Amino acid sequence: MDSDPTVHIDPAARPRPLSPNIQIYRPQLTSVLSIANRITGVILSLGAVGLVIWLGAASAGPRAFGAVRGIVGSWGGQIVLAGCTFAYFLHLCGGLRHLAWDTVHGFELRTIYISGWAVVAASIGLTLAAWLASLFVAG
Amino acid sequence: MAVIRSVRRSPLAIAMGLGSAKTGAAQWWAERVTAIALVPLTVWFVAAIIAHSGSDYLSVISWLRSPLTASLMVLLLIHVFYHSALGLQVVIEDYVHSGARFAAVIAVRLGCFGLAVLGIVDVLRVAFGGGPG
Amino acid sequence: MIVESSDQVARFTLLKRFPVPRNFKVTPQSRIEKGRTWPAPVGASRVQAFEVYRYDPESHRNPRIDIFEVDLDDCGPMVLDALFWIKNKVDSTLAFRRSCREGVCGSCAMNLDGTNWLACTRFISDMSKPASIYPLANLPILKDLVPDTTHLFAQYEMIEPWLHAKTPTPEKERLQSPEERSQIDGYYECILCFCCTSGCPSHWWNGERFLGPAALLQAWRWLADSRDEAKEERLNALEDPFRLYRCHTILNCTRTCPKGLNPGRAIAEIKKMVIERGG
Numbered sequence: 001m002d003s004d005p006t007v008h009i010d011p012a013a014r015p016r017p018l019s020p021n022i023q024i025y026r027p028q029l030t031s032v033l034s035i036a037n038r039i040t041g042v043i044l045s046l047g048a049v050g051l052v053i054w055l056g057a058a059s060a061g062p063r064a065f066g067a068v069r070g071i072v073g074s075w076g077g078q079i080v081l082a083g084c085t086f087a088y089f090l091h092l093c094g095g096l097r098h099l100a101w102d103t104v105h106g107f108e109l110r111t112i113y114i115s116g117w118a119v120v121a122a123s124i125g126l127t128l129a130a131w132l133a134s135l136f137v138a139g
Numbered sequence: 140m141a142v143i144r145s146v147r148r149s150p151l152a153i154a155m156g157l158g159s160a161k162t163g164a165a166q167w168w169a170e171r172v173t174a175i176a177l178v179p180l181t182v183w184f185v186a187a188i189i190a191h192s193g194s195d196y197l198s199v200i201s202w203l204r205s206p207l208t209a210s211l212m213v214l215l216l217i218h219v220f221y222h223s224a225l226g227l228q229v230v231i232e233d234y235v236h237s238g239a240r241f242a243a244v245i246a247v248r249l250g251c252f253g254l255a256v257l258g259i260v261d262v263l264r265v266a267f268g269g270g271p272g
Numbered sequence: 273m274i275v276e277s278s279d280q281v282a283r284f285t286l287l288k289r290f291p292v293p294r295n296f297k298v299t300p301q302s303r304i305e306k307g308r309t310w311p312a313p314v315g316a317s318r319v320q321a322f323e324v325y326r327y328d329p330e331s332h333r334n335p336r337i338d339i340f341e342v343d344l345d346d347c348g349p350m351v352l353d354a355l356f357w358i359k360n361k362v363d364s365t366l367a368f369r370r371s372c373r374e375g376v377c378g379s380c381a382m383n384l385d386g387t388n389w390l391a392c393t394r395f396i397s398d399m400s401k402p403a404s405i406y407p408l409a410n411l412p413i414l415k416d417l418v419p420d421t422t423h424l425f426a427q428y429e430m431i432e433p434w435l436h437a438k439t440p441t442p443e444k445e446r447l448q449s450p451e452e453r454s455q456i457d458g459y460y461e462c463i464l465c466f467c468c469t470s471g472c473p474s475h476w477w478n479g480e481r482f483l484g485p486a487a488l489l490q491a492w493r494w495l496a497d498s499r500d501e502a503k504e505e506r507l508n509a510l511e512d513p514f515r516l517y518r519c520h521t522i523l524n525c526t527r528t529c530p531k532g533l534n535p536g537r538a539i540a541e542i543k544k545m546v547i548e549r550g551g
Contacts (some may be wrong), residue, residue: 017334018411019302019325021473024291024406056332103544109526112526113273
């Protein structure tokens with residue numbers, strides 16, 4: 001390749017086009033769950049900031065706590081909380097799948113796909129269960 | 140990104156770059172250890188929040204005040220922000236290739252450290268404080 | 273829904289491509305334009321349309337998509353046969369690499385219906401209508417479906433894919449038990465087609481420094497070989513935040529390997545070996 005005399009490298013010549021990558025590559029369970037794990041991780045990082053705000057309100061007093069509570073309890077707040085709950089369970093189940101891979105287990109394609117769908121199903125199920133439990137406790 | 144062939148550098152030289160850093164395992168390992176710690180810590184936290192849905196301020200405060208809760212909260216904050224800093228650093232390294240990368244990584248690390256300290260101080264204030272407020 | 277082996281073609285697609293703009297982060301010289309359509313010959317009854325990426329380096333024009341209508345009754349069953357039919361009967365300027373036509377040389381690796389595979393082992397009947405044929409993803413294009421794999425081979429060369437032995441050459445062979453020999457099963461069979469590396473999103477974003485699944489699978493092949501005596505040097509060369517640790521176990525590589533190999537597992541083994549020696 002390098003010593004191929006028919007391929008001339010002229011620095012001033014028109015640069016070669018790059019073949020398309022994410023523009024045409026098919027989304028598969030592998031890549032979709034992987035980017036979902038990353039996106040949920042970033043969402044949870046923002047959620048952690050929310051946790052610090054909540055703790056700050058708790059230590060500041062009942063008025064501050066009530067204000068934060070009100071925001072969380074509003075329609076918008078509940079939607080955000082629901083999103084964060086789903087993000088948490090997806091990242092948790094996806095993370096456990098990653099930890100299994102780190103022990104070099106579960107790399108057969110069949111296992112990759114079964115565990116992948118299991119992560120999706122478990123995340124949805126756990127999110128619904130958490131919210132139902134919360135509604136039950138709150139009465 | 141495209142690797143432009145160069146008349147000056149051979150393809151092998153471009154691939155070799157500045158050589159192997161011979162590190163990287165420590166960050167990878169820390170991300171995994173914090174992840175393992177976070178499994179029970181976050182499950183505990185989510186379960187506790189669900190158990191306290193609809194609780195009033197006083198019961199939340201008295202729960203936070205118990206030594207076990209305060210300790211677990213501190214551990215949660217440490218591990219969440221350490222795991223978050225490592226993860227966000229990897230995300231930045233993946234997508235940001237200009238010099239802004241260093242500034243972004245520093246900002247994320249210091250931000251996570253600062254937020255963790257802020258959260259811990261709040262927990263300790265509640266735990267050691269005399270009364271609510 | 274459950275994929276058992278990499279040669280399984282996806283029957284059901286929720287999303288054909290990621291929801292990004294068509295020309296997301298595409299350099300001006302890489303933007304794809306509309307090309308021409310070449311209709312089927314008169315009298316052809318079974319016709320399949322192929323959308324093929326074209327680029328002519330001497331035309332000073334951007335790449336384009338040409339649509340060829342292929343007479344399936346006049347052409348063999350594999351996508352490579354369709355490409356030959358197009359080249360022989362319609363447009364002789366179509367350029368593509370090929371050699372063995374039986375899935376062992378790795379030359380005809382390209383992106384078929386959105387995933388990387390070998391054209392000679394993909395049935396036309398498994399392709400969608402219209403079928404889309406692009407070159408291997410994220411590589412500089414020399415012409416039409418021929419990518420410049422220089423950098424990928426340089427990364428392969430960099431991991432030193434030969435036996436490093438410090439003990440002197442023995443009189444006969446360097447001995448290896450069947451169990452030891454089985455450790456390189458699943459890794460020595462790589463044909464260096466680069467379907468995996470070209471399908472790895474991490475290599476798309478960091479390909480200059482991240483070695484990619486092909487080179488790393490071969491790195492593991494030499495680490496796993498009991499006769500090799502340079503584990504320390506190999507692991508030192510690999511332990512780098514970019515060379516090895518840009519792998520986030522996305523696993524597009526294992527999904528796309530036309531030989532059914534498992535680069536994802538090989539990389540996980542390397543990471544495990546790095547931790548075992550103290551990290």
